[in-house]
Amino acid sequence: MQHYLLHNLDDVEASFLHEDVGRALEDLHGPASDTVALQLARHFDLAGLSAKAQHYLGLAGDRAMEVYANQEALAHYSRALDWATEDVDRFRLLVSRLKVHELSGNQEARRQDLEELEESAARLADPAKLAEVGLQRCKYETAVGNYAAARKAGDDAAALFKGVGDVAGEASARLALGLALYQSANYAEAREECQQALAQAREIARFDIEGGALANLGIVADLTGDRQASRSYFEQALAVYRRANFPSHEAKLLSNLGVAYWRAHDLDGALEHFQESLAKARHVGARTVEGIALSNLAMVWQSKGDLDEARRYIEQGSTVNREIGSPNAIARTLGFLASILLGQGDYPGSRAADEEALEIDRRTGDRQDESFRLAYLGRLARRLGEHEKSSSLYGDALALCREIDDRDVEALCLRGLTALHLDLGEPAKAVELANQALDLSKQLGDHEGQALAALLAGHARIALDEIDGAERAYLYAADLDIPSVAPSTAAGLAHVAVRRGDYQKAAALIEPIVNRLLSRDTSGMEEIFRLYMTARGVLEVTEDERGSELVRVGRQTLADYAARIPDEATCKSFLENVVINRLLMS
Numbered sequence: 001m002q003h004y005l006l007h008n009l010d011d012v013e014a015s016f017l018h019e020d021v022g023r024a025l026e027d028l029h030g031p032a033s034d035t036v037a038l039q040l041a042r043h044f045d046l047a048g049l050s051a052k053a054q055h056y057l058g059l060a061g062d063r064a065m066e067v068y069a070n071q072e073a074l075a076h077y078s079r080a081l082d083w084a085t086e087d088v089d090r091f092r093l094l095v096s097r098l099k100v101h102e103l104s105g106n107q108e109a110r111r112q113d114l115e116e117l118e119e120s121a122a123r124l125a126d127p128a129k130l131a132e133v134g135l136q137r138c139k140y141e142t143a144v145g146n147y148a149a150a151r152k153a154g155d156d157a158a159a160l161f162k163g164v165g166d167v168a169g170e171a172s173a174r175l176a177l178g179l180a181l182y183q184s185a186n187y188a189e190a191r192e193e194c195q196q197a198l199a200q201a202r203e204i205a206r207f208d209i210e211g212g213a214l215a216n217l218g219i220v221a222d223l224t225g226d227r228q229a230s231r232s233y234f235e236q237a238l239a240v241y242r243r244a245n246f247p248s249h250e251a252k253l254l255s256n257l258g259v260a261y262w263r264a265h266d267l268d269g270a271l272e273h274f275q276e277s278l279a280k281a282r283h284v285g286a287r288t289v290e291g292i293a294l295s296n297l298a299m300v301w302q303s304k305g306d307l308d309e310a311r312r313y314i315e316q317g318s319t320v321n322r323e324i325g326s327p328n329a330i331a332r333t334l335g336f337l338a339s340i341l342l343g344q345g346d347y348p349g350s351r352a353a354d355e356e357a358l359e360i361d362r363r364t365g366d367r368q369d370e371s372f373r374l375a376y377l378g379r380l381a382r383r384l385g386e387h388e389k390s391s392s393l394y395g396d397a398l399a400l401c402r403e404i405d406d407r408d409v410e411a412l413c414l415r416g417l418t419a420l421h422l423d424l425g426e427p428a429k430a431v432e433l434a435n436q437a438l439d440l441s442k443q444l445g446d447h448e449g450q451a452l453a454a455l456l457a458g459h460a461r462i463a464l465d466e467i468d469g470a471e472r473a474y475l476y477a478a479d480l481d482i483p484s485v486a487p488s489t490a491a492g493l494a495h496v497a498v499r500r501g502d503y504q505k506a507a508a509l510i511e512p513i514v515n516r517l518l519s520r521d522t523s524g525m526e527e528i529f530r531l532y533m534t535a536r537g538v539l540e541v542t543e544d545e546r547g548s549e550l551v552r553v554g555r556q557t558l559a560d561y562a563a564r565i566p567d568e569a570t571c572k573s574f575l576e577n578v579v580i581n582r583l584l585m586s
Contacts, residue, residue: 054083058093065100068248068284073100087120091129094120098136103248105287105324107144114140128169131160135173142180143288145327145364150180171200171209178216182223183328185367185404191220207244211237215253222259223368225407227445231260251280252289255296262300265447265482271300291320291329298336303448305483305524307343314340327364331357335372342380343524345561347574351380371401371409375416382420384570385577390420411440411449418456423579427463434460451480451489452526458492459530462499471496487513488527491534503542510538514546518553529558529580536584554584 061076077097084090094117101110114136121129134157141150154177161169174197181190198213200206218233234257241250258273278293280286294317301310314336321329338353354377361370378393394413401409414437421430434457441449458473474492477485490509497506514535515521522528532554539547558581565571575581 054080070285087123091120107325128164131157138176147184147365171197175212182220187220211240225444248284248286251277255292291317307523311340327360331360371397375412379416385573427460430460447480448482451477451482451485467499484524484526494538506538507542
């Protein structure tokens with residue numbers, strides 16, 4: 001009937017009909033008219049009643065946002081802005097549309113709306129509006145990696161909100177400021193801002209701000225090595241978000257908790273949290289969180305030793321993060337990719353990814369990730385036999401991580417320097433550094449770090465002919481049951497058995513490793529070429545006829561790695577300056 005009537009009316013008559021229907025719906029629903037905002041928006045839009053169309057289109061956008069129908073919300077807000085002519089109305093609608101862009105990670109659209117918002121606020125000259133602009137500017141600049149600009153905007157916003165007595169606004173500004181501060185490695189200041197935001201949020205029962213402050217405090221605790229406090233903060237934040245029904249915030253928090261499980265080496269627990277985070281992020285259209293979850297899933301699969309699965313996830317994460325355009329996320333994705341490529345023997349690809357990430361970090365001032373990239377580039381240089389370059393990179397990374405108090409990177413550097421001194425034939429210095437790395441990893445609750453430090457200590461003590469000490473170190477590493485380290489600890493114990501003349505025990509320990517090495521099933525293994533050399537030694541003393549075949553496969557594997565290095569000088573360094581590689585080829 002409606003279609004028939006409209007088909008037989010001219011435009012003027014149709015507009016009057018839409019107006020009549022709209023007013024009738026308003027009268028029918030009274031104070032509950034917002035429940036039919038979409039229908040009212042349509043009728044008043046077609047009736048050409050700008051004020052009512054704008055009002056109900058805005059409400060329809062709000063309704064769509066509540067159910068994470070992001071594209072519908074954008075359409076409603078954009079149509080409302082078509083009708084809005086007054087700055088006060090445009091300001092309100094632009095803030096709403098900015099929140100959709102923030103959730104979906106559309107930084108260019110966000111920038112454009114923010115510029116118009118600033119112009120409207122300047123004309124209105126309202127301190128509260130100027131404060132809101134500062135808050136939105138702080139969040140945007142953080143997202144695109146301009147931390148100095150974010151800090152200024154956040155400080156200004158907090159002061160303006162405080163001046164007009166808006167406690168919720170001030171708490172929101174301090175929360176956003178805390179994020180900018182910890183992403184630029186200013187942890188003490190970030191903690192202070194987030195603690196103040198938390199107190200204010202609890203005072204006024206703003207659960208979204210409370211959960212965000214708890215989550216940020218958890219991240220700061222994690223980055224400064226306080227794992228117990230970090231997990232406690234994350235669990236409190238998750239409870240707040242679930243109680244208040246904030247699924248988009250919950251999605252991000254699940255990834256934070258997943259990292260806590262990963263650090264405790266509960267890989268299955270971490271995997272479960274990251275998968276749930278990914279599902280929720282996709283459900284609500286939270287693209288930034290989706291990228292984080294995909295990258296974290298890659299991290300877990302790498303820890304499980306499945307580099308192919310890790311690469312599949314990191315490539316998905318890279319696509320999402322590049323679409324969003326967040327430098328922070330892009331750099332970290334590149335870092336994960338570099339580590340995976342290194343494990344797969346693509347040294348040039350690994351170096352290119354880490355160097356691209358390092359350039360982004362230095363451009364944006366992300367000192368925490370910069371320290372990681374320097375350390376990982378130092379690790380790669382060592383594996384290529386570039387000893388001076390490796391030492392310099394580790395030194396730079398160590399100085400930076402100590403300046404910003406990042407103990408995870410410090411432990412990573414100490415392990416790397418241990419391995420470097422082993423390569424340089426300085427086992428006593430290697431033992432000293434390995435012990436420092438082990439102590440620090442124990443303080444951090446880093447199981448994989450402990451296993452790697454103990455493994456290196458075992459190698460150093462073997463070189464010093466301290467067989468009992470080497471065995472204790474290898475057993476310590478073995479007890480931690482880290483998949484990527486397990487073959488190396490078994491090989492180390494086999495080496496100990498050979499030194500003691502217990503060839504039967506050595507053969508039993510090395511047998512599972514020999515089978516993997518012969519089939520080139522080395523994905524996720526640490527120290528591949530050392531494993532070939534150790535297994536070679538065991539097979540020789542036990543007169544195992546597979547020894548010659550193992551050497552052939554090991555040399556072919558080494559040659560395949562070398563063939564992927566296009567630079568002749570770098571390839572020569574890889575084959576000749578790395579002692580294990582040189583011995584394997586001899």
